[in-house]
Amino acid sequence: xxxxxxxxxxxxxDNEPYRNEEFVVNYKxxxxxxxxxxxxxxxxxxxxxxxxxxxxxxxxxxxPDTYTLKIDGLVxxxxxxxxxxxxxxxxxxxxxxQLQCAGxxxxxxxxxxxxxxxxxxxxxxxxxxxxxxxxxxxxxAAKILPFETGAYHACFWGLDFGCPEDNGLPYGSSISVEKAxxxxxxxxxxxxxxxxxxxxxxxxxxxxxxxxxxxxxSVKWLDKVTVSNEESTSxxxxxDYKIFHSGIDWHNIEKFWDKNPSLQELSIQSAICVPxxxxxxxxxxxxFGYATSGGGRKIERVDISLDGGESWDYAELMGEDKGPVNKxxxxxxxxxxxxxxxADKATNIRLMCRAWDSASNTQPKEVKDIWNLRGVMNNSWHxxxxxxxxxxxxx
Amino acid sequence: xxxxxxxxxxxxxDNEPYRNEEFVVNYKxxxxxxxxxxxxxxxxxxxxxxxxxxxxxxxxxxxPDTYTLKIDGLVxxxxxxxxxxxxxxxxxxxxxxQLQCAGxxxxxxxxxxxxxxxxxxxxxxxxxxxxxxxxxxxxxAAKILPFETGAYHACFWGLDFGCPEDNGLPYGSSISVEKAxxxxxxxxxxxxxxxxxxxxxxxxxxxxxxxxxxxxxSVKWLDKVTVSNEESTSxxxxxDYKIFHSGIDWHNIEKFWDKNPSLQELSIQSAICVPxxxxxxxxxxxxFGYATSGGGRKIERVDISLDGGESWDYAELMGEDKGPVNKxxxxxxxxxxxxxxxADKATNIRLMCRAWDSASNTQPKEVKDIWNLRGVMNNSWHxxxxxxxxxxxxx
Ligand SMILES: [Mo]
Ligand SMILES: [Mo]
Numbered sequence: 001x002x003x004x005x006x007x008x009x010x011x012x013x014d015n016e017p018y019r020n021e022e023f024v025v026n027y028k029x030x031x032x033x034x035x036x037x038x039x040x041x042x043x044x045x046x047x048x049x050x051x052x053x054x055x056x057x058x059x060x061x062x063x064p065d066t067y068t069l070k071i072d073g074l075v076x077x078x079x080x081x082x083x084x085x086x087x088x089x090x091x092x093x094x095x096x097x098q099l100q101c102a103g104x105x106x107x108x109x110x111x112x113x114x115x116x117x118x119x120x121x122x123x124x125x126x127x128x129x130x131x132x133x134x135x136x137x138x139x140x141a142a143k144i145l146p147f148e149t150g151a152y153h154a155c156f157w158g159l160d161f162g163c164p165e166d167n168g169l170p171y172g173s174s175i176s177v178e179k180a181x182x183x184x185x186x187x188x189x190x191x192x193x194x195x196x197x198x199x200x201x202x203x204x205x206x207x208x209x210x211x212x213x214x215x216x217x218s219v220k221w222l223d224k225v226t227v228s229n230e231e232s233t234s235x236x237x238x239x240d241y242k243i244f245h246s247g248i249d250w251h252n253i254e255k256f257w258d259k260n261p262s263l264q265e266l267s268i269q270s271a272i273c274v275p276x277x278x279x280x281x282x283x284x285x286x287x288f289g290y291a292t293s294g295g296g297r298k299i300e301r302v303d304i305s306l307d308g309g310e311s312w313d314y315a316e317l318m319g320e321d322k323g324p325v326n327k328x329x330x331x332x333x334x335x336x337x338x339x340x341x342x343a344d345k346a347t348n349i350r351l352m353c354r355a356w357d358s359a360s361n362t363q364p365k366e367v368k369d370i371w372n373l374r375g376v377m378n379n380s381w382h383x384x385x386x387x388x389x390x391x392x393x394x395x
Numbered sequence: 396x397x398x399x400x401x402x403x404x405x406x407x408x409d410n411e412p413y414r415n416e417e418f419v420v421n422y423k424x425x426x427x428x429x430x431x432x433x434x435x436x437x438x439x440x441x442x443x444x445x446x447x448x449x450x451x452x453x454x455x456x457x458x459p460d461t462y463t464l465k466i467d468g469l470v471x472x473x474x475x476x477x478x479x480x481x482x483x484x485x486x487x488x489x490x491x492x493q494l495q496c497a498g499x500x501x502x503x504x505x506x507x508x509x510x511x512x513x514x515x516x517x518x519x520x521x522x523x524x525x526x527x528x529x530x531x532x533x534x535x536a537a538k539i540l541p542f543e544t545g546a547y548h549a550c551f552w553g554l555d556f557g558c559p560e561d562n563g564l565p566y567g568s569s570i571s572v573e574k575a576x577x578x579x580x581x582x583x584x585x586x587x588x589x590x591x592x593x594x595x596x597x598x599x600x601x602x603x604x605x606x607x608x609x610x611x612x613s614v615k616w617l618d619k620v621t622v623s624n625e626e627s628t629s630x631x632x633x634x635d636y637k638i639f640h641s642g643i644d645w646h647n648i649e650k651f652w653d654k655n656p657s658l659q660e661l662s663i664q665s666a667i668c669v670p671x672x673x674x675x676x677x678x679x680x681x682x683f684g685y686a687t688s689g690g691g692r693k694i695e696r697v698d699i700s701l702d703g704g705e706s707w708d709y710a711e712l713m714g715e716d717k718g719p720v721n722k723x724x725x726x727x728x729x730x731x732x733x734x735x736x737x738a739d740k741a742t743n744i745r746l747m748c749r750a751w752d753s754a755s756n757t758q759p760k761e762v763k764d765i766w767n768l769r770g771v772m773n774n775s776w777h778x779x780x781x782x783x784x785x786x787x788x789x790x
Binding site: 147176243245246247261263266294300301311358361364365377 | 757
């Protein structure tokens with residue numbers, strides 16, 4: 001197999017895998033789909049068939065017997081590793097971690113003022129278990145050079161040639177060497193998801209799992225890891241996945257791209273998955289949703305408001321993620337039961353949530369205050385408008 | 396010297412050290428004082444004489460020749476260490492880190508609705524250099540027991556007997572063992588500040604420096620470190636320094652104290668130090684301020700608004716903290732020059748700032764949305780109201 005890192009190819013979508021027909025498809029080719037929100041709160045681990053899919057190109061069809069992974073750049077011993085090498089020469093580690101697209105909840109941002117990017121509802125995130133070897137162990141085997149020599153970034157390239165935004169190159173991205181080498185960072189080269197071999201849509205045979213940071217850095221169908229003194233040169237590192245203030249638009253952005261940092265750690269986030277917007281509900285009913293934070297920070301609190309944020313109450317956290325501290329990679333599901341309302345006839349109510357993490361960070365109130373032209377990191381207070389009938393449901 | 400951890404004493408303020416008369420004194424006995432805000436932005440390192448002081452009891456007067464530090468609890472070898480042991484038996488490490496009281500900007504929260512606690516303006520934080528040995532190294536020397544045996548918390552007690560809130564006990568607090576033992580956590584047992592022996596007000600002869608977390612955990616005049624399966628039993632860990640939603644008040648709080656986590660990592664914060672509120676300014680003029688985040692997160696952006704947050708521009712960051720990633724313990728000072736305004740006569744303008752960190756977290760807009768009865772972690776958008784004369788100053 002040729003290493004084709006500079007090869008640019010035209011996208012061909014004739015060989016895509018089968019997908020769950022229940023998905024909400026936001027873009028067909030490349031495939032971008034999220035589960036129906038209620039699928040997220042049905043279990044702590046999202047079943048693979050419901051796990052959101054964010055592709056940037058056709059799904060490669062890789063022969064695991066001939067697959068190799070290259071480790072190069074600022075290392076003493078460049079390595080070429082087979083799938084069997086990854087499985088047998090390095091310790092197998094399993095973690096539970098959510099992945100979340102930085103574009104999660106973009107549609108709500110676009111509803112306020114148009115942004116560019118695939119439209120996503122509230123479900124471009126999911127929670128899974130991942131098994132593989134530590135990127136750290138592989139980089140140690142390759143004798144990564146000291147940080148002081150410029151070994152600052154671990155750059156990943158996929159085998160998904162044909163990304164239209166990057167002239168047919170495969171998807172690429174990078175993370176800091178500090179994160180890659182952190183013994184508590186848990187960055188994996190994963191070959192299993194939810195206890196089974198990775199599926200094609202999720203990066204078979206090997207993908208990066210970089211927990212606590214935006215999904216865009218967890219590169220699928222991994223071709224190589226290059227240790228470099230600069231960030232990935234990919235479009236997706238340099239010209240995407242950055243957050244600007246609302247005064248930056250497509251006319252003046254060029255001079256800001258290189259000045260603005262690329263997104264890494266996820267911010268504090270939560271959303272109500274059930275009930276659905278515009279539901280008609282009878283008492284009592286229960287709100288279900290998710291809360292997440294980046295960097296391994298724990299969800300400490302989820303607040304619920306029924307009056308637009310004037311007053312709050314605590315949701316019940318159904319956290320199954322037990323740390324240790326600063327390794328809370330998974331999400332926390334929450335619920336909150338409403339038994340009565342201050343009305344004697346059917347009333348429109350806005351159900352609202354916001355989360356707090358172990359760094360006392362909380363979500364911004366309004367989307368307008370964080371609007372940005374790429375529509376990333378929309379973590380404004382989430383709400384669902386419903387009609388509540390104070391009577392008990394007539395069965 | 397007797398270990399007097401259960402001794403309760405009446406506070407006596409007859410032997411307090413000399414203090415800078417320029418301090419804004421928020422409480423006299425115990426001494427609580429912050430510098431004038433403009434002192435903060437005059438240098439990256441806050442001179443010791445201007446470094447904010449937050450005491451909870453009289454300042455102990457400790458003889459360094461007889462001082463000992465006890466390490467006990469869930470360790471195999473309890474240790475009794477002299478100051479000379481700390482200086483000679485363990486590697487000396489120097490870090491630059493800000494300390495910030497969780498009550499910083501409490502007065503602004505109290506202005507919205509009364510809270511309990513020492514009133515602080517915007518300057519109960521400062522940035523210093525700290526030298527000492529790693530708590531990690533000391534705990535390794537004491538053969539700390541494995542995490543799995545229950546070694547979850549590193550509990551600190553000071554020698555500052557006489558805290559009125561805790562019936563005369565000394566000040567106490569704890570951090571997680573994960574933070575204490577993290578090789579990148581940089582928790583120090585410091586004996587120098589800004590290159591000199593610690594002063595009495597800052598914890599002579601030995602204090603904890605736990606960078607990235609609230610100042611309340613960096614216990615001064617350190618008497619002992621106890622590794623425990625539970626958090627510090629101190630009032631200041633269990634009944635203070637916690638953040639509640641606005642519906643919790645002094646009538647219903649009792650059942651929430653134990654359920655709510657104690658504050659650890661600092662959230663994203665910024666404030667304008669210059670110009671002072673109600674200044675009359677001529678064009679051009681420059682805004683100066685600080686931005687900080689917890690957990691070693693980097694300040695990526697500071698935004699300035701002159702129209703109440705409708706539009707923003709980037710401040711210039713004067714960051715001298717060079718990481719590595721996730722070890723940005725110091726603050727970042729910023730500046731922003733205003734050369735013109737849209738008015739031809741003297742106009743009242745609200746200068747507003749907000750910061751963003753490397754986890755894409757930003758400050759909440761309004762204090763009312765984060766109000767809490769202890770008045771902690773007020774990191775709402777900071778503003779200063781001034782009058783700007785569009786003419787150039789007549790000299
Ligand atoms: Mo993404
Ligand atoms: Mo404090």
